Amino acid sequence: MSRFFWSLSIAVALAASSDSAAAQLPGMKKLKDAAKEAAKKEALKKVTKQGTDSAAAADSAAAATPPAAAPAAGGAAAPAGSGGAAPAASPKVWENYDFVPGNKVLFFTDFSEDKVGNFARRLKYVSGPAEVVERDGVKMLRSTGRAEFRIPVGRKLPERFTLEIDIIAPPEHTNGYDLLAIEGGSTWDRGAESAEINWQVDGAVIIGGGQNATSQVKFPDAMVPQLMGNLAHVRYLTDGPYFKMYTNERRIYNIPELPFKRDSVIRVLLKGFEEPAKTVYITSIRVAESETDVLYDALTAKGRWATQGILFATGKADLQPESRPVLKEIAGTLKEHADLKVLIEGHTDNVGTPASNLTLSDARAAAVKAALVADFGIAAERITTKGLGDTKPALPNTTAEGRAQNRRVEVVKR
DSSP, X not given: OOOBOOSSOEEOOOOOBOSOGGGGSOHHHHHHHHHHHHHHHHHHHHHOSSOEEETTTTTOTTTTOOOTTSOOOOOOBOOTTSOSOOOOOOGGGGGGOOOOOOSEEEEEEOSTTSOTTSOOTTSEEEESSEEEEEETTEEEEEESSEEEEEEEOSSOOOSEEEEEEEXXXXXXXXXXXXXXEEEESSSOOOSSSOOEEEEETTEEEEESTTTGGGGOEXXXXXXXXXXXXXXXXXXXXXXXXXXXXXXXXXXXXXXSOOOOOXXXXXXXXXXXXXXXXXXXXXXXXXXXXXXXXXXHHHHHHTSEEEESOOEEETTSOOBOGGGHHHHXXXXXXXXXXXTOOEEEEEEOOSBSOHHHHHHHHHHHHHHHHHHHHHHHOOOGGGEEEEEEETSSOSSOTTSHHHHHHHSEEEEEEO
């Protein structure tokens, strides 16, 4: 799904405020949207005790908030009404975490533009009880039974892509019951041609694709209560036949060959119950192509390299542990090329005020530099920083995908 730093110039495109393209309208409309965004962030703090966002999901309620189980799509936090926050994972836990989100957004939704009481308009409904609700001021997709839908990618899935789904598991659900299942294509296969990947609060299991019963993975006992009732970041990474799956800071699967059908849709099964304590929620979905640009090669050929794998605390410039894979990559490149100097740029979408976007993106760019210097030993004089806010969009801010693409970090060669 994806992220690290070095002695190049880095253009850090970061997520400041995000909600809708209406922020580009003048006058009162823009001020009203900025106020709405501020209120949304406050509500998000109620839904999750600790939030994060990424260049890919910015400050959007869903993609930016991690579960209390692990500070993480982007962290971890406990929703309102759940028990106390679980202990944060030690930084050492993230040393083997290698998920990097794709950097070309194909599909994104956090349900913020959906109407409460309706099914999510950007997904394709198939069957079952599922509707958009507002929980403590944040819109989510709720399932109170066996609900099936499709994620419309718009074109055939590329060979290298990431899928990120943020889900709130029931606080009183029975362990061993699948809550989320995905498979490529519009019809169930579960055979040799396409595997079905199932997720539950105490583990995961793959059906088909040559895995069958041998594929079941159980989470450590201490991890299960951290997931129940809390927001969990479930991430999938494919690279040709290679497949990896993660929950928060833990890599669940690392399979060299697993068939996942490349189609224009991804099939999703969400399984909740009518009882409030057994309802399942999804807060965001992101699908992105993983482009193959190597950092140094991109800097040499294009002069810049963009990433959406750097995560920050919601509305803040605090780097999250999941950013380590990208930071490590950047630092490695700077160490390998001792003459390389970089500019780190922070970028946002156009939601919120231009001034606040500039301020936040500037602080986040500075945070990236600080991490490269303090944690990876890069000389400070090799890195400069600049926040550009929403002044340099990569795509028009007229769609959810465009806004997600614009929330990014870029490394620029000086």
